[in-house]
Amino acid sequence: MSTLTEAPPPLSPEAPGEKPPRRRGRFTPYWLLLPGMLWLIVFFALPMVYQASTSVQQGSLEQGYKVTWHFATYWDALDAYWPQFLRSVCYAAAATVLCLLLGYPLAYLIAFRAGRWRNLIMVLVIAPFFTSFLIRTLAWKTILADNGPVVHVLNTLHVLDLTGWLGWTAGDRVLATPLAVVCGLTYNFLPFMILPLYTSLERIDGRLHEAAGDLYARPWTTFRKVTFPLSMPGVVSGTLLTFIPAAGDYVNAELLGSTDTRMIGNVIQTQFLRVLDYPTAAALSFILMAAILAMVTLYIRRSGTEDLV
Amino acid sequence: MPFLNWLKRRLVVIAGLLTLAYLLLPNVIVTVFSFNKPKGRFNYEWQRFSTEAWKDPCGVADMCGSLSLSLQIAVWATVGATVLGTMISFALVRYRFRARGAVNSLIFLPMAMPEVVMAASLLTLFLNMGAQLGFWTILIAHIMFCLSFVVTAVKARVMSMDPRLEEAARDLYAGPVQTFLRVTLPIAAPGIAAGALLSFALSFDDFIITNFNAGSTVTFPMFVWGSAQRGTPVQINVIGTAMFLLAVLFVLVAMVLGNRRNKQKA
Secondary structure (H helix, E strand, O other), rough: OOOOOOOOOOOOOOOOOOOOOOOOOHHHHHHHHHHHHHHHHHHHHHHHHHHHHHHHEEEOOOOOOOOOOOOOOHHHHHHHHHHHHHEEEEEEEEHHHHHHHHHHHHHHHHHHHHHHHHHHHHHHHHHHHHHHHHHHHHHHHHHHHOHHHHHHHHHHHHHEEEEEHOOOOOEEEEEOHHHHHHHHHHHHHHHHHHHHHEEEEEEOOHHHHHHHHHHHOOOOHHHHHHHHHHOOOHHHHHHHHHHHHHOOOOOHHHHOOOHOOOOOHHHHHHHHHHHHOOHHHHHHHHHHHHHHHHHHHHHHHHHHOOOOO | HHHHHHHHHHHHHHHHHHHHHHHHHHHHHHHHOOOOOOOOOOOOOOOOEEOOOHHHHOOOOOHHHHHHHHHHHHHHHHHHHHHHHHHHHHHHHOOOOOOHHHHHHHHHHHHOOOOHHHHHHHHHHHHOOOOOOHHHHHHHHHHHHHHHHHHHHHHHHHHHHHHHHHHHHOOOOHHHHHHHHHHHHHHHHHHHHHHHHHHHHHHHHHHHHHHHHHOOOOOOOHHHHHHHOOOOHHHHHHHHHHHHHHHHHHHHHHHHHHHHHHHHHH
């Protein structure tokens, strides 16, 4: 037990019947939390407050800004940039669906079918993380180049006619079109889908598959009724981990897109770092934050998994 | 139709491998184009084979300086986030305290926030305080967003740990410090290592938050971003390839060592 130099155990502040994990050191948890929490409060929470305040200020760089509760900034910002907002949501949603469709088979493969190759495939999924994602995104410029093999094949198969008709591409190009941006977003956030999917698939007891088979379920039925429902936590956290960063991204739209594919991230970046219109930029960023938080809360409620963290 | 049956049974494997190919294709391109000798300023089209860039990786002005700056920031951000994050996770798992819900949300929120929002709001803070943008503002930002990931990684490990091991240590007359150093820390080590590794990778590769809060300081991702506008030197691909190979090598060595240790135990 504890030595005599320690403080005596506090008079149980917890509800009777619930046993605290440890009784010694009443203030220890607060000391442990203090530095990290201070860091998050000062450099994460406080900036949010500053941003909210900036968004209702008026003024100029030279004369300084004053809080005037000018909420019209929000309205003007939405009015001017709703296409970019809409585009961000559409691109991010498309990338999330693609990530799920592409990532699920690979996560399934690693969890159930890879055997002794499992570790190697895991390494290959994670390793690209260590090459700067900007370099890897630039590589898509080579892959999707106008006179490259991909565009050539798509042209020969008349796929580009179809995507052009849908408005995803323009002419004989893939680069500088929505398709290229979505392709880049999908690529960049795919590992964020695969890893949670794999974690939840890996927990599934293999005997459940056997049991389903013994009960005359065909493989597809087994997947639909057993595997997929059990992997839902992975699907939920995977889609969140893909959608949220994709919706705020501006790198793919800038490197692979054109002025017609600008997303809300591009607008915020330009307003903040080039135009220096801080109130508008702060308002846009605030709207993005609110929209994402609302969507995430709704989504988590509906999918019924609240224990994501 | 034996072929169709064969295909049906392996459909998942084939689809999975295709996804893997999609994931690795850019890395293959980066590697191949590190041996290119481009005609113009941009290295997007294959011209002819050359090893010039590999012989002179620092041949581009400012690139290796930005690389070393990024490494320094990543190391310090990793140290800072790992220490702070580990402390928080121990408090969360091992103690009861008020405001646990608030602490949990404050840790979850940075992970559920688009990077551009954190970047922009942090910049408004720094502008309001009149802070000089540069090394320190980048470091502060990196520690901030790495922290949550460390907490998640360490918490998972500490939670799965058997508390009776520590009780046993105390029953065997180990003091609190001794128990922590010789029992708790070694068991939590894989979680802490995972958190640290993740922090390093996140910090080293971070662009969006750095772009907002760096001022005129240039980290490696900022250098790559700038070069996408000015012209991409082949040396970027050399660095990218070397990083990929080092990462694979590092993980493989760790895996082989881990396997050997497991075999010795068995």
